Amino acid sequence: MTFRNFLMLGAAALAPTVAVAGIAALPVAAFAQDSEPDDAPEIDARIMDEGLNRSEVQMLAHELVDGIGARLTNSPNMRKAESWAVDKMRDLGLKNVRKEGFEFGRGWEHLASSATMLTPREVELTATPVAWTPGTNGVIEAEVVVAPISERAHFEAYRGQLAGKIVMISIPGMGDEPTRAPFRRLDSSDISSRNDVDLPNYSGEGESVERSLKRRKFALELDEFLAAEGAVAWAKMSYRDGKLLHGTGYTHHVGMSPKLPGIEIAAEDYRRIARFAKTGPAPRLRIENDVRFVDGDTQAYNIIGEMAGSDPSAGYVMAGAHFDSWYTGDGAVDNGSGSVVVLEAARILKALGVKPKRTIKFALWGAEEQGLLGSLAYARRHLVSRAGENDLSAFELSSRWRDLYPVTAKPGYSDFKAYFNMDNGSGKFRGLHAEGNPAAEPYLRSWLSSYGVLDAGRVVSGSTGGTDHVYFQAVGLPGYQFIQDPLDYFARLHHTNVDTFDHLRPDDLRQAATVMAGVLLAAANDKGSIPKMPLPVRPNVTDPFEYEYPETD
Amino acid sequence: MTFRNFLMLGAAALAPTVAVAGIAALPVAAFAQDSEPDDAPEIDARIMDEGLNRSEVQMLAHELVDGIGARLTNSPNMRKAESWAVDKMRDLGLKNVRKEGFEFGRGWEHLASSATMLTPREVELTATPVAWTPGTNGVIEAEVVVAPISERAHFEAYRGQLAGKIVMISIPGMGDEPTRAPFRRLDSSDISSRNDVDLPNYSGEGESVERSLKRRKFALELDEFLAAEGAVAWAKMSYRDGKLLHGTGYTHHVGMSPKLPGIEIAAEDYRRIARFAKTGPAPRLRIENDVRFVDGDTQAYNIIGEMAGSDPSAGYVMAGAHFDSWYTGDGAVDNGSGSVVVLEAARILKALGVKPKRTIKFALWGAEEQGLLGSLAYARRHLVSRAGENDLSAFELSSRWRDLYPVTAKPGYSDFKAYFNMDNGSGKFRGLHAEGNPAAEPYLRSWLSSYGVLDAGRVVSGSTGGTDHVYFQAVGLPGYQFIQDPLDYFARLHHTNVDTFDHLRPDDLRQAATVMAGVLLAAANDKGSIPKMPLPVRPNVTDPFEYEYPETD
Structure with missing residues (x-):
């Protein structure tokens, strides 16, 4: 070494x-x-x-x-x-x-979009399409319904109530209270706190991997449900306040594109609509998502370049x-x-x-x-x-x-x-x-x-x-x-x-x-032999003395 | 008492x-x-x-x-x-x-507006009209010129260079670094620090009053200059980052409306335009301000209501x-x-x-x-x-x-x-x-x-x-x-x-x-006679021993 x-x-x-x-x-x-x-x-x-x-x-x-x-x-x-x-x-x-x-x-491109609350008063909304959802093919005008949904079990509660509606799936909640400085540099003790390691550092089979797959599947199940119910579009709330938008979405796989257009609405605007919907009558929105799927080359690319080393055997x-x-x-x-x-x-x-x-x-x-x-x-x-x-x-x-x-x-x-x-x-x-x-x-x-x-x-x-x-x-x-x-x-x-x-x-x-x-x-x-970790094998971290309640539902 | x-x-x-x-x-x-x-x-x-x-x-x-x-x-x-x-x-x-x-x-109303950078690539800008500036009467498409101006003395440097341009008058500077928490509550010592009083607390004649009047006048002088030079509109940068906009403007007096439309552009967007202008060629913008002056009643109103007291002489x-x-x-x-x-x-x-x-x-x-x-x-x-x-x-x-x-x-x-x-x-x-x-x-x-x-x-x-x-x-x-x-x-x-x-x-x-x-x-x-301050008289706070250089310019 x-x-x-x-x-x-x-x-x-x-x-x-x-x-x-x-x-x-x-x-x-x-x-x-x-x-x-x-x-x-x-x-x-x-x-x-x-x-x-x-x-x-x-x-x-x-x-x-x-x-x-x-x-x-x-x-x-x-x-x-x-x-x-x-x-x-x-x-x-x-x-x-x-x-x-x-x-x-699939490729996907945002060309232009707009969203307006038409009633009870006209407000131009800060909103953007959710990536890899289809466009509106012109303008959609419809009433909203606030129908918080975060899992399949919630579908049943709304059956029969969504036809012709723009479905607002997020819980609006309250405005945020950012009590930490947005812009930070690390001090020495911040850096020291990064010494914690979770060991054994095994890769999973765990709940989180399951959850991540479930979340991706859920986007398509939700789309399926909303489309079957006759909803015309869905909206989620931005997860940051201050009119920030993200537009993130994950339905990019070939053959798995959703049927309904989805939009993300700035938190302030989303909550305003939700408040009006609570006191009634439900606001009407006009949305227009001009987006484009780009097919043809379905490959993404890594781009790699090199400076050749003097010793080809050195890796x-x-x-x-x-x-x-x-x-x-x-x-x-x-x-x-x-x-x-x-x-x-x-x-x-x-x-x-x-x-x-x-x-x-x-x-x-x-x-x-x-x-x-x-x-x-x-x-x-x-x-x-x-x-x-x-x-x-x-x-x-x-x-x-x-x-x-x-x-x-x-x-x-x-x-x-x-x-x-x-x-x-x-x-x-x-x-x-x-x-x-x-x-x-x-x-x-x-x-x-x-x-x-x-x-x-x-x-x-x-x-x-x-x-x-x-x-x-x-x-x-x-x-x-x-x-x-x-x-x-x-x-x-x-x-x-x-x-x-x-x-x-x-x-x-x-x-x-x-x-x-x-x-x-x-x-x-470096003249040393830079250390690797061992090639991993299937971890066994179960507790041999564990009991569980039987699964329900 | x-x-x-x-x-x-x-x-x-x-x-x-x-x-x-x-x-x-x-x-x-x-x-x-x-x-x-x-x-x-x-x-x-x-x-x-x-x-x-x-x-x-x-x-x-x-x-x-x-x-x-x-x-x-x-x-x-x-x-x-x-x-x-x-x-x-x-x-x-x-x-x-x-x-x-x-x-x-005058009354003034924002109906709709849009601003787009057309070249070197199309970007929809976060922007809004400056209150009490006229609309664009349709669409304006023009090249920008970055011409930082904050006082009359700056006009001369740009004479002859602004015809047909959208004039960007703000210094773009750098993005902010917000190192304080946006959301704060006061602790006891914050409150105690509010005990400082500037005494004598006289009302002014001072520089700040002069400055405030000057600032208001400057908006009209700038408009006059830009219009005479043949500029088609002007733009300022939002003074907050994070795509926040204000739209504040002060040219509301009858007979003192400006000639040119003004827009405020979100800091991130303004600076991007300014960077392209620096490396050249200058970007072209398309702006459309659909605004409306509302004349007729030029009065503003206070709205006052009362709960009558039992003792009319008690004030x-x-x-x-x-x-x-x-x-x-x-x-x-x-x-x-x-x-x-x-x-x-x-x-x-x-x-x-x-x-x-x-x-x-x-x-x-x-x-x-x-x-x-x-x-x-x-x-x-x-x-x-x-x-x-x-x-x-x-x-x-x-x-x-x-x-x-x-x-x-x-x-x-x-x-x-x-x-x-x-x-x-x-x-x-x-x-x-x-x-x-x-x-x-x-x-x-x-x-x-x-x-x-x-x-x-x-x-x-x-x-x-x-x-x-x-x-x-x-x-x-x-x-x-x-x-x-x-x-x-x-x-x-x-x-x-x-x-x-x-x-x-x-x-x-x-x-x-x-x-x-x-x-x-x-x-x-309260049964007491609530104390007033004395009816103020013209303050004299000049230093009897002060000398000054003669005024120049």
Whole structure:
């Protein structure tokens, strides 16, 4: 096991943050390794100089986020973005730039829409179609009925009452009371709290996987029920206040498109309609969803480019971010930020002409928002197969895949040395999550050791979920996610119509790309044998003494 | 000087908050006054019971805020609301219900509008017309030019460059970083910090009055300049992020309407356009403002109703709130909340059949948003005249009025015993600002003494501004504003399109109406001679030893 600065463990956390005014200001590591192809820590200083003083990340973000905008999987706009990314990777001088396709489903595009409350007074509503629901084919005018439905058991209560209606399925509730600051940076104890790991960290078969599949199925069952009852459309309430919209929807599979148009109405507007419906008479709405399904190519794509390593037998390290977004904003912090940071990290390393030992791959994943499908496709194509995975429909795949045992390594499995993911907004990097892999922690600390000066030196044991390192982790491969300052990511940007360029923090993006470049190069040059987790087997975590009540209903 | 509970000063602040489950749970005051017409503190317990257990404030708010919505001064919707309020006061059994008109200017109404960025890609913009600017008379399609202008001195730099353009006058800047919680309640030390008073508390002649007049004039000068240059419209950026809009504008005076349509564009959208304009070519926009000036009746109105006192010589006390709003939201927390609390306080007192010694007046002011014009009109009509006020145009009146000396009391001056204003959102009352009138503090404490149990017992010395007690204060009359929990009033609701019913807190409104009713009745029955400030004279606060550089420019 070889890594730099083993004796400096924790030093990054103690290092004062100093201004980086040039190379001279940078700390010199306690000792240097001999014979590294790109001599650290000198190379780290050059990376910081290139990444902080000659950054192109803002213009990359402008081209992608402003210039192209939303990138809903398989939408025409996503196709534009895919071409842009392929061109960009080639322009940067990456090799073996390619699109790797995988089955996804239908494309869908929002062209225009409007929603108006007509009675008891006319109010233009803040609303948007639910993705992958059909258009209204002109204008629909109908009365609403508030019929809260969150599971099949609720259907019965409304039978016979929905014909000709726009069905409002959400419980309106009360306005929110946001008592936390929307924009936050982490302090030291926030970061320390990320050391908690749930062990045994097994992948599931559990309730949550069941629930996730159920939720997806429910969208179609609800559509079926409402259509059979003669409803003309349905509406849900935005889950954030302040007139924010999301437009998220999941019925993208071929042959599984719903019959009824669905809209999401801003919370304030939804609740106003619901109040009028309570006192009566029920308001009438006019809605017009001009949307378009785009068939033809049902594949989504990962876009991958490489810097070839000097030692073909040494495997590769990889950085990635999902490239797709939802459609109501411009996909800026989710995840334009990660995408342009990956590209800028590649630019920095190319600009410095480094010659890494291991190949460095740069991945822009497709279809993350619909179940991490791009990174899943990569894992299935290059890394492992799992028993019975070919029996799963595309619909079931992302929910069920982690439950399948045994896991069989493909030839590429052992080449995969480390993967670094960015998908938590545009906040600067504060370090790395070891994702429950304790053997990796000293390596991660080593790779970050020069970056304490940029406030990015921490390594925590904790694991994170919900994005593209998860399926690698699930088969014992080292996928790590950066610790990022949260900023206002979850408070108001994640999946919303204000996920736009303005909420990117340019200083943070410069720092993130710089750190990513440094970590990638350090990992690519690491002389050690970077530790994996064991190839997982079916977990047994049942309690042998447990009793249960018989199932009812 | 007679008031209740003189010895209990401060006790309210120390009293624990206890649940009010009915009369039995209420604390009994240490001693009671003899011969009060409505025996306190027993009457306070009945007020709390009526106000908390049989509140109608939510339905009042629904009728006004949901049912009628925005109430831009002199708009058709405001006329509807005025009728509603007159009817409501009559239904409540108030006497002498009347509308008192005063010169305001033109009505204006937003019918529909849209704005789209056409190039370099089509984006539907979140935007709204600036109030009291003309419509586009169909569709305008034009290129933008970013030309930051905030004063006349900037005009010269753009001469000859604006013909045919939509002129973007705001500096775009960067996205915000909201590091404070939007929704806040006051703790004890927050309230204590409101004891600071600027003394001498003279009314001005100062820079700020000059500036306010200048700002108003500048809107017309800018319009004149842009029109002369051949610009086709102008756009400003919303001053809040998160796609919030305001639509505020001030060119409502007869004969002073601007020539060019103006729009406010959401910050995220405005900045995106500005970024494209920087890298070029300048985007083209399509805007359509369908708005309507409504002439005919150029008067705005105050709506006033009364509960007659038993002693005609004892004068009156009054509660008030402005009834007008801006137009992009529903005028819920600014100031539907104050309006319905005033009405509910009247309802509570009528329901209990109290017979106050002094008359109690309930006022819903017009045209507050354009310079506190309704309360100013009341002061001029009933309370005082100021030298030269008739020489001022309506345009100058609200900026200049406080500078005029001497002040001459009208016969009604001495009848005005106390005025209580509510205009800080829907947060519950925490007490009263003595507004720099130390002699009043023991009176205010006395009137609030039963309401410590509702967390409303504090009296602070500090003064507040910007709403309808100001002109009373400025002529030595006792106008007080309640201390309110701020909630999310300034963070996201004040003047925005999300100022809707959802952001009203029903529990807070019930409490506020209850406390307002109690304070009004206590003040109406107070046996003391409620102290005024001295009738003000022209202040002299110049430094006799000051030198200045000669004026330039």
